[in-house]
Amino acid sequence: MSIRSRRIPKAVSTLAPAFLVLLGACSGPHSRAVSLQDLQAAVGAQLQLGRAGTADPSVEHGRSARTDPKTAALYREREMRPYWVTPAGPDPSAAALRSVLAEAGSHGLDPRDYAVEEIARLWDKKDAGSLARLEVLLTAALGTYASDLSEGRRQPRDFDPEAFPTACDCDVDTPALLGRALAAPDLEAFLEEQAPPFDEYRGLRAKLAEYRTLAARGGWPEVPPGPTLKPGAIDTRLAAVRSRLAVTGEWPADDPAAGASYDRPLAAAVRRFQRRHGLEPDGAIGPATLASMNVPVEARIRQIILSMENWRWVARDPGDWWIEVNIPAFRLTAFKAGRVDLTMPVIVGDESHMTPVFGDRLRYVEFNPYWNVPLSIAQKEFLPKLQADPAYLRKQHIRMFEGWDDDAEEVDPASIDWKKVLPDGVGRYRFRQDPGLDNSLGHFAFIFPNPFDVYLHDTPAVGLFGLARRTFSHGCIRVSRAHELAAYVLGGSDKGWTEEKVNGLLADGKNQKVPLGRPLAIYILYNTAAIGPEDRDVYFYEDVYGRDALLEKAIFLNKGRRDDKR
Numbered sequence: 001m002s003i004r005s006r007r008i009p010k011a012v013s014t015l016a017p018a019f020l021v022l023l024g025a026c027s028g029p030h031s032r033a034v035s036l037q038d039l040q041a042a043v044g045a046q047l048q049l050g051r052a053g054t055a056d057p058s059v060e061h062g063r064s065a066r067t068d069p070k071t072a073a074l075y076r077e078r079e080m081r082p083y084w085v086t087p088a089g090p091d092p093s094a095a096a097l098r099s100v101l102a103e104a105g106s107h108g109l110d111p112r113d114y115a116v117e118e119i120a121r122l123w124d125k126k127d128a129g130s131l132a133r134l135e136v137l138l139t140a141a142l143g144t145y146a147s148d149l150s151e152g153r154r155q156p157r158d159f160d161p162e163a164f165p166t167a168c169d170c171d172v173d174t175p176a177l178l179g180r181a182l183a184a185p186d187l188e189a190f191l192e193e194q195a196p197p198f199d200e201y202r203g204l205r206a207k208l209a210e211y212r213t214l215a216a217r218g219g220w221p222e223v224p225p226g227p228t229l230k231p232g233a234i235d236t237r238l239a240a241v242r243s244r245l246a247v248t249g250e251w252p253a254d255d256p257a258a259g260a261s262y263d264r265p266l267a268a269a270v271r272r273f274q275r276r277h278g279l280e281p282d283g284a285i286g287p288a289t290l291a292s293m294n295v296p297v298e299a300r301i302r303q304i305i306l307s308m309e310n311w312r313w314v315a316r317d318p319g320d321w322w323i324e325v326n327i328p329a330f331r332l333t334a335f336k337a338g339r340v341d342l343t344m345p346v347i348v349g350d351e352s353h354m355t356p357v358f359g360d361r362l363r364y365v366e367f368n369p370y371w372n373v374p375l376s377i378a379q380k381e382f383l384p385k386l387q388a389d390p391a392y393l394r395k396q397h398i399r400m401f402e403g404w405d406d407d408a409e410e411v412d413p414a415s416i417d418w419k420k421v422l423p424d425g426v427g428r429y430r431f432r433q434d435p436g437l438d439n440s441l442g443h444f445a446f447i448f449p450n451p452f453d454v455y456l457h458d459t460p461a462v463g464l465f466g467l468a469r470r471t472f473s474h475g476c477i478r479v480s481r482a483h484e485l486a487a488y489v490l491g492g493s494d495k496g497w498t499e500e501k502v503n504g505l506l507a508d509g510k511n512q513k514v515p516l517g518r519p520l521a522i523y524i525l526y527n528t529a530a531i532g533p534e535d536r537d538v539y540f541y542e543d544v545y546g547r548d549a550l551l552e553k554a555i556f557l558n559k560g561r562r563d564d565k566r
Contacts, residue, residue, distance in 0.1 A: 034087040034128045040080035042132035047072045047080075071139060074175040082135040083182060089131070090123060094138055096187040098123070101141055107195060108208060108305035109148055114141040142181060142191075143174035150194040152312035159554035163547065166313040166358070199338060201311040203531035207538040208304045211297055219297035220247035229285040231267040236260050241285065244293050245269050249537075250276075276532075278329065278541040280468040292540075300529070303540055306551050307527040315359045318521035323362065323489075325456075325477055327355055328528045328541035330470040332456075332479060334488065340533040342488055347459065347470040347478035354545050355475050357526045360448040361519035362456075365486050367505045367512045368435035369445040373398070374453065377474060378431050379423040386418040393431065397438050401430040435511055443506050444482040446489065447513075448522055458482035471544055477524070491517055 075081075084094035101114040115137050122134040147154075147168065156164035184190035195201065214220070223240045238260050245251035250269040270289070271281040277292040285293075321336045327348050334342040349355040373382065385392045393400060393413045401408040408430060433439050442458020452475070459478040464470060472478075479485050483502055490497040495517065505512060528541045528548050543549060 034126065034131065036081070036087055038128040039082060039085070039087055039131055039135075042128040043075060043080040043082055043135055046129075046132040046136045047075060071143070071174045071178075074178065082132075083178065084138045085131045085135045087131070089126065090134065090138075093182065093187055094134075097138055097142060097191075100188055100191050101145060104145060104149075106209065107149055107205060108308045109145070109153075113148065113153075114145050116141075139174070139178065143177060146177055146181075146191065146194045148312075149191070150196075150312065152309055153555060156309075156551055156554040160550060163550055164313075164554070196308075196311040196314065197316060198311055198314070200527075200531045201308060203536055204304050204308050204311070204529060204538070207529075207531070208301065208308070211301050211304060211538075214247060215297045215301060220244050220293075223285075223290055223293050225290065228287075229262055231262050231264065231283050233262040234260050235262065238262055238266065241270070241293070242266065245273055248273070276537060276539050278468065278539070295540075300540060302552060302556075303529040303548065304538065306548050306555075307529040309551065309555065310357075310525065310527055313357075314523055314525070315521075318523070322521035322523065324523045324525055326530055326541075327357070327524065327526045328544050329530055329539065332477070332485075333533060335533075342485070343533070344485070345465050345470065345480045346456075347464055347472050348544075349473045349475040350471045351545065353474040355473070355477060355524060356452045356454060357524055357547075358450065358452065359521065359523045360450045362446055362448045362489060362516060362522050363519050364447050364513050364515045365490060366445040366447060367486075367514065368443060368509055369439065369441045369457070370435065370511055371433040371439055371441045373431035373433065374474070375427055378429070379426045382431060383418065383421065383423060383426055386413065386416075387421075390414055390416075390418055396433065397436055398431050398433045401432065403428065404430045435509055442478075442482055444486050446479075446485065454524070456485070469542070469544070489516060489520055490514060 084090060084097070090098070098116070098119055101116050101119070102111055104111045104114060104116075119134060119137055119141070122130045122137070125131065125134075152168045154168045156167040181187055181190055195205075221240055221243050223244050224237050226235070226237055229235055229238065229241070242251050242255070246253045246255070250272045251266070267283040270285060271283050273279075273293070274281040274283075274289055277289075279288055279292060318335075320338075321334075321341075323332060323334045325332045325346060325348075330346055330348060332342075332344050332346045333340060382392070389395075390413060400411045400413050402411050403409075411429065433441075435443075438460065440459070442460055444458040446456035448455060454476050456477045456479050459482075461472075461478075462480070464472055464478075465480045483499065487493075487497045487499060487502050505514075526545070526547050528543050530539050530541070531537070532539050
């Protein structure tokens with residue numbers, strides 16, 4: 001259960017008067033020493049205040065100041081004995097936790113969400129009321145921090161539950177977490193283990209620190225506007241281009257060249273920059289490349305933080321073999337034993353048919369697949385075409401059936417007066433494209449049953465893979481090397497899946513479903529900042545669906561929260 005939004009029922013109200021006495025007794029210059037009994041009474045009173053949601057009004061980010069019923073019950077079970085403080089002050093475990101909370105920014109989190117300023121203010125105080133307040137704050141902050149780090153922050157889910165359905169979709173059991181944390185030989189190491197256990201997350205964290213260092217040094221210079229620069233050009237702006245690229249490593253930082261000539265080495269550096277920013281690597285510094293060069297370092301830091309947040313929503317049990325599809329990068333990557341095993345370009349949904357973000361398990365490969373046309377496509381696209389040309393289905397090798405059952409009767413499209421058919425009437429028919437060269441799914445479909453009816457598939461439109469921005473599908477993911485992927489997911493040559501075997505199954509033209517030896521984890525991700533699997537550098541991509549803008553608003557700007565510049 002999350003400690004961030006629940007309130008506790010009435011808690012040990014008889015301790016409140018004792019707490020008021022303690023506040024007075026411990027506030028004078030000659031206060032007596034605090035006993036354990038004093039501290040226990042003050043903790044109980046503090047939990048009673050927590051029930052009412054009382055928090056220090058000076059703490060703007062005071063989410064962690066509240067406690068949940070399970071946490072309050074945990075204290076009652078131990079008769080209000082504290083975990084983190086003693087009558088003499090905070091113990092070493094409290095110091096370790098405080099250190100972790102203060103460094104929450106290294107994970108792209110906001111230390112203010114964990115009451116670090118109030119904890120610092122209370123740290124050296126010795127009265128029972130302050131010690132009790134510190135105790136409860138530390139416990140609450142532990143649960144909030146662990147939840148945020150492992151499952152993601154709650155704000156995106158509250159802001160738009162449809163856009164971010166998996167954000168913080170698992171509440172933290174604070175008492176269980178507290179027990180494991182206190183039993184751990186190294187509290188800091190234990191909390192570090194709550195972070196996503198993916199190499200890319202760790203790589204993003206390292207790049208976050210690197211880009212913050214760049215920001216502290218002033219970022220990078222702006223390249224002045226002007227006409228497109230191509231190799232061979234002479235332009236004084238090229239000195240600024242070299243200086244800009246030197247900051248992020250595409251151009252040698254110690255190279256004294258500052259000439260106005262666009263030579264081959266600079267063109268190679270520009271192409272490296274373009275590849276790292278999802279641009280066509282043509283070496284021409286046109287409007288898109290110039291705009292990417294002039295994105296401020298603070299915006300790139302935001303992208304890294306948002307992508308780290310996205311990783312917190314990913315299931316953590318892929319095994320030793322899995323596939324990732326990063327939508328903004330238009331790329332599929334397969335990992336085995338933590339290393340890149342296969343990678344290829346993909347095509348994803350357009351802005352009207354966005355590919356969803358989710359995880360599942362790939363279960364079978366369909367050779368020579370049928371394409372059962374989704375109803376939305378039949379209504380919005382097929383019906384107007386049929387009304388204009390009744391022979392449209394025949395030309396596309398698409399058959400029509402009366403209903404969606406396997407034994408449904410075939411219908412002759414020519415027998416229908418399509419101009420009288422309304423969109424709602426299309427639903428009584430099933431349109432199916434048979435296997436063949438013109439099939440929209442190509443020769444293969446890679447199926448992982450899911451509520452979105454999304455899958456990977458081949459495509460006859462191979463020319464689209466040469467474009468840098470590849471948003472052309474109705475939501476499914478088209479792969480560029482389907483033959484290779486089919487053999488790969490079925491086990492490769494080690495399992496007898498050679499190119500010859502794959503081609504043999506295709507050649508007979510029959511529809512066949514071949515199950516994988518074991519289901520393969522597949523993650524459909526949306527990371528506009530990603531770590532290159534080969535060079536371990538950070539790559540930035542366009543926010544093609546506007547999800548980053550929405551997530552940024554939810555985390556940094558929603559509900560009156562201060563703009564985040566950390």
